[in-house]
Amino acid sequence: MMIAFPEAVERLTAALGGGPSARLAASALIEADALGMPRFGIDLLGEWPADTAPVSKDVNPQATSWRDCSSCFAPLAVAAATLELCTAARRFGVAVVFLRGVRGFGRLAPFVRSLADGGLIGIAGTEGPPFVAAHGGTRPVIGTNPLALAMGQGAERVVIDLASSSGTMADVRSARAEGRPLKDGFALDGTGQPTRTAAEVAALLPRGGQVGSLLGLMVELIAGVAGGGRGDPKGRGVFLLAIDPGGAAEAVDIRNTLAGLQHDWVDGGGHWPRGGGLSAEATLDAAFVQRLDAHLVRMSAQRGG
Amino acid sequence: MMIAFPEAVERLTAALGGGPSARLAASALIEADALGMPRFGIDLLGEWPADTAPVSKDVNPQATSWRDCSSCFAPLAVAAATLELCTAARRFGVAVVFLRGVRGFGRLAPFVRSLADGGLIGIAGTEGPPFVAAHGGTRPVIGTNPLALAMGQGAERVVIDLASSSGTMADVRSARAEGRPLKDGFALDGTGQPTRTAAEVAALLPRGGQVGSLLGLMVELIAGVAGGGRGDPKGRGVFLLAIDPGGAAEAVDIRNTLAGLQHDWVDGGGHWPRGGGLSAEATLDAAFVQRLDAHLVRMSAQRGG
Numbered sequence: 001m002m003i004a005f006p007e008a009v010e011r012l013t014a015a016l017g018g019g020p021s022a023r024l025a026a027s028a029l030i031e032a033d034a035l036g037m038p039r040f041g042i043d044l045l046g047e048w049p050a051d052t053a054p055v056s057k058d059v060n061p062q063a064t065s066w067r068d069c070s071s072c073f074a075p076l077a078v079a080a081a082t083l084e085l086c087t088a089a090r091r092f093g094v095a096v097v098f099l100r101g102v103r104g105f106g107r108l109a110p111f112v113r114s115l116a117d118g119g120l121i122g123i124a125g126t127e128g129p130p131f132v133a134a135h136g137g138t139r140p141v142i143g144t145n146p147l148a149l150a151m152g153q154g155a156e157r158v159v160i161d162l163a164s165s166s167g168t169m170a171d172v173r174s175a176r177a178e179g180r181p182l183k184d185g186f187a188l189d190g191t192g193q194p195t196r197t198a199a200e201v202a203a204l205l206p207r208g209g210q211v212g213s214l215l216g217l218m219v220e221l222i223a224g225v226a227g228g229g230r231g232d233p234k235g236r237g238v239f240l241l242a243i244d245p246g247g248a249a250e251a252v253d254i255r256n257t258l259a260g261l262q263h264d265w266v267d268g269g270g271h272w273p274r275g276g277g278l279s280a281e282a283t284l285d286a287a288f289v290q291r292l293d294a295h296l297v298r299m300s301a302q303r304g305g
Numbered sequence: 306m307m308i309a310f311p312e313a314v315e316r317l318t319a320a321l322g323g324g325p326s327a328r329l330a331a332s333a334l335i336e337a338d339a340l341g342m343p344r345f346g347i348d349l350l351g352e353w354p355a356d357t358a359p360v361s362k363d364v365n366p367q368a369t370s371w372r373d374c375s376s377c378f379a380p381l382a383v384a385a386a387t388l389e390l391c392t393a394a395r396r397f398g399v400a401v402v403f404l405r406g407v408r409g410f411g412r413l414a415p416f417v418r419s420l421a422d423g424g425l426i427g428i429a430g431t432e433g434p435p436f437v438a439a440h441g442g443t444r445p446v447i448g449t450n451p452l453a454l455a456m457g458q459g460a461e462r463v464v465i466d467l468a469s470s471s472g473t474m475a476d477v478r479s480a481r482a483e484g485r486p487l488k489d490g491f492a493l494d495g496t497g498q499p500t501r502t503a504a505e506v507a508a509l510l511p512r513g514g515q516v517g518s519l520l521g522l523m524v525e526l527i528a529g530v531a532g533g534g535r536g537d538p539k540g541r542g543v544f545l546l547a548i549d550p551g552g553a554a555e556a557v558d559i560r561n562t563l564a565g566l567q568h569d570w571v572d573g574g575g576h577w578p579r580g581g582g583l584s585a586e587a588t589l590d591a592a593f594v595q596r597l598d599a600h601l602v603r604m605s606a607q608r609g610g
Contacts, residue, residue: 134575208513228557252533270439
């Protein structure tokens with residue numbers, strides 16, 4: 001039995017307590033499964049405990065805020081922060097929220113896309129445990145540290161989700177499981193030498209050399225240092241930033257400029273990134289439904305429902 | 306006759322009308338010369354005309370602002386915007402300014418460093434005429450689009466100035482002048498094929514493939530689309546964003562976390578980027594003094610002084 005994407009979102013939203021944050025978290029997780037990235041999908045519900053502190057609602061969000069999410073279910077905490085950021089950015093013109101102690105919450109793309117849905121430019125980054133070496137370095141010092149940006153709506157929408165490392169430890173584990181060699185330039189062994197053997201990997205390499213290395217460092221500086229995520233054993237550091245371009249008024253025709261850039265980019269042979277949004281007609285397969293049901297049953301039991 | 310860096314800054318600051326913006330612009334230009342980047346140095350004074358509109362001072366800067374700089378001397382306009390952004394970020398916690406119509410103003414590093422001097426996280430990017438192809442593309446669609454970030458003070462300060470392209474058209478011109486072949490992966494010819502012949506270059510390539518391409522696209526989206534710089538024949542789009550981490554209060558020990566990241570980064574074999582700041586003991590050579598004098602004489606004559 002397949003299930004339609006909106007119906008799956010409906011069911012999980014209810015199980016997560018309902019409301020806009022639950023809906024955003026549910027659709028982010030289910031979308032990842034639909035895109036073939038179960039690691040970022042509903043398997044993260046395994047972290048959902050009934051006794052999690054409810055995500056505190058900030059009814060009067062500030063332009064900058066810092067929040068410890070270590071006692072919250074991470075996808076809900078990131079979703080709630082995203083929606084509050086949307087309110088704050090509309091009020092102040094620009095706003096940023098720093099989250100720390102964030103456990104697995106999935107992909108950044110659905111959250112920055114939600115900010116774009118709100119008419120904002122959404123930017124986000126996340127740091128994590130050190131798996132990636134600096135360019136020219138020999139030991140892991142930062143996480144895989146992706147940076148994401150979304151803006152626009154409809155056909156010209158853009159959603160960039162840019163990893164700063166050559167890959168992830170999950171890639172290494174699957175290469176190891178399948179006995180595959182790694183690509184060149186992917187990883188270093190414990191002596192700091194390049195290796196293609198998954199079992200020998202001690203550090204991943206930055207993507208594209210120096211450019212990925214400095215991109216990863218930027219994300220570490222914002223999410224890890226300013227946001228306080230670095231070295232926190234309770235979870236990652238995440239930042240979300242939103243800019244309301246409405247203040248440009250008539251000075252800048254943002255929609256047409258975006259459409260023009262998209263045209264030039266695609267016409268010049270580039271790929272316009274959309275961050276994997278799904279249409280409402282998307283469906284998920286029977287294996288997914290089985291996994292979702294198992295989670296919903298367990299969640300209901302934990303709630304004593 | 307050599308000249309000490311502070312004395313050169315003093316003289317140019319006076320010629321630019323004095324005050325904090327003139328000082329920041331003067332030191333940014335002179336620093337570029339001292340670092341061996343005359344293209345971003347005092348040669349930009351060739352754009353200085355006595356009848357430039359004075360940079361308007363915004364005595365009450367907002368959290369977001371958009372400004373047309375096409376009638377201003379660009380280094381002064383960027384410097385004034387940087388100092389006003391510093392005030393705005395301290396007031397609001399986070400602030401962003403979008404400049405358009407910006408002619409040559411030099412490097413981003415001195416401006417984001419000035420924000421870091423003010424205790425802020427400074428982030429900036431600039432777009433420009435299309436010289437760079439999208440990853441996988443065949444024609445130039447965006448500029449060389451650097452992204453810069455600075456934070457911290459003293460020994461642990463970090464200043465990243467990250468180009469998103471393999472190089473610049475200036476690199477192509479100098480290779481052509483010297484009859485040198487270009488590096489592999491640097492450029493495409495008019496048919497979209499890789500070329501190492503400078504005279505054949507029709508497009509530069511993004512740095513590190515997809516990662517540089519998407520980084521350049523992010524900068525284009527912020528500075529070019531949201532800021533309105535894209536396609537403006539009067540000059541580039543530039544954005545400057547500043548975050549005041551003071552709101553973190555005791556929750557995050559930013560200074561020690563930054564020092565710890567720096568230690569890990571360097572200890573793991575990475576290079577800690579400092580963005581080429583100069584010590585007060587730096588000196589510039591006689592050839593520089595001659596060029597500076599020529600500019601100062603011309604500027605004085607143009608003012609009718």
